[in-house]
Amino acid sequence: MQWIAISGSWRKFDAQVEKDVREVAREIISRGNGIVSGGALGVDYFATDEAMKLNPAANQIKIFLPGTLELYAAHCDERIERGDFTREQIDELIGQLIKLKEANPNALIEDRESSTIDGAAYEKRRAAIIVAADAVEAFQVNGSVGTQDTIDKALARGLEVNKREYTIE
Numbered sequence: 001m002q003w004i005a006i007s008g009s010w011r012k013f014d015a016q017v018e019k020d021v022r023e024v025a026r027e028i029i030s031r032g033n034g035i036v037s038g039g040a041l042g043v044d045y046f047a048t049d050e051a052m053k054l055n056p057a058a059n060q061i062k063i064f065l066p067g068t069l070e071l072y073a074a075h076c077d078e079r080i081e082r083g084d085f086t087r088e089q090i091d092e093l094i095g096q097l098i099k100l101k102e103a104n105p106n107a108l109i110e111d112r113e114s115s116t117i118d119g120a121a122y123e124k125r126r127a128a129i130i131v132a133a134d135a136v137e138a139f140q141v142n143g144s145v146g147t148q149d150t151i152d153k154a155l156a157r158g159l160e161v162n163k164r165e166y167t168i169e
Contacts, residue, residue, distance in 0.1 A: 002033045003062065005129050005159075007150040008043025008139030012168045017139055018046050020164060024137050025050035034060035036132045038125055039072070039108075041085065041093055043139045048096060058104035064128045066121035067114045069097055075117040126150050130157055138163040 006025065008017070025047040028035055035051050037044040044063075051061050065072050076090045101108040109128070114121040126149055130136075136154040140147040140163060154161050 001060070002134040003036045003132055004028050004033055005036045005133035005136040005150070005154070006043060006047040006139075007037070007126075007129070007136060007147050009141035009144045009147060009166075010040040010042035010044065011144070012141045013042045013046075013139075014166075014168050017043065017141060017166055017168075021046040021139055022050040026054060028137075029054040029060050032060075034062060036062045036064070036129050038129060039063045039065050039093075039097055041089055045093055045096065048100065052096075052100065052103070056103060058100055058107040061100065061104070061107045062109060062132055063097065063100060063107060064109045064111070064125050064132070065097075066111055066125040067117045068110045068112055069094075069101065069108065071114070071117060072097075072110075122146070123149075127153060130154050130159070133159060135160040136162070139166070140164065141166045141168055 021043050025035055029051050035047050037047050048063060052058060073094045079085050080087055080090055130153045136159055138147055138151050138161060151161050151163060
């Protein structure tokens with residue numbers, strides 16, 4: 001089994017990005033491979049959702065969080081207060097992660113060393129995803145810096161990267 005990292009924007013996405021991500025996730029799972037992702041909204045959420053539909057046991061999914069699930073949920077709640085997300089979005093995301101953990105506790109990889117979720121925690125998560133991956137499917141919206149960092153880390157490690165670029169106003 002190969003593990004394919006799925007990386008992309010959480011800030012901006014549209015119906016085309018969602019369609020493309022779901023199609024790629026279906027192809028990966030259908031071939032008997034697995035997805036590796038970061039548990040964020042947008043691209044990560046779509047890929048995980050699609051993978052869980054095809055594999056409810058979640059044994060083809062690895063989701064790396066930048067902290068524990070509890071710490072991540074609290075961090076997401078703070079992002080609601082800042083206006084980054086809606087309550088509905090966060091409830092769906094955290095609900096998805098809880099469902100994943102219930103289906104397969106080993107599918108959710110929590111960083112128990114990080115006591116706060118900040119830029120360093122997200123950097124550590126991106127690095128862990130690349131270490132776990134055999135290849136990368138990137139969905140880069142508006143030149144996303146985080147997605148580019150994942151691409152750069154993957155290329156430096158010698159991984160194959162399939163990058164799709166989108167511009168969304």
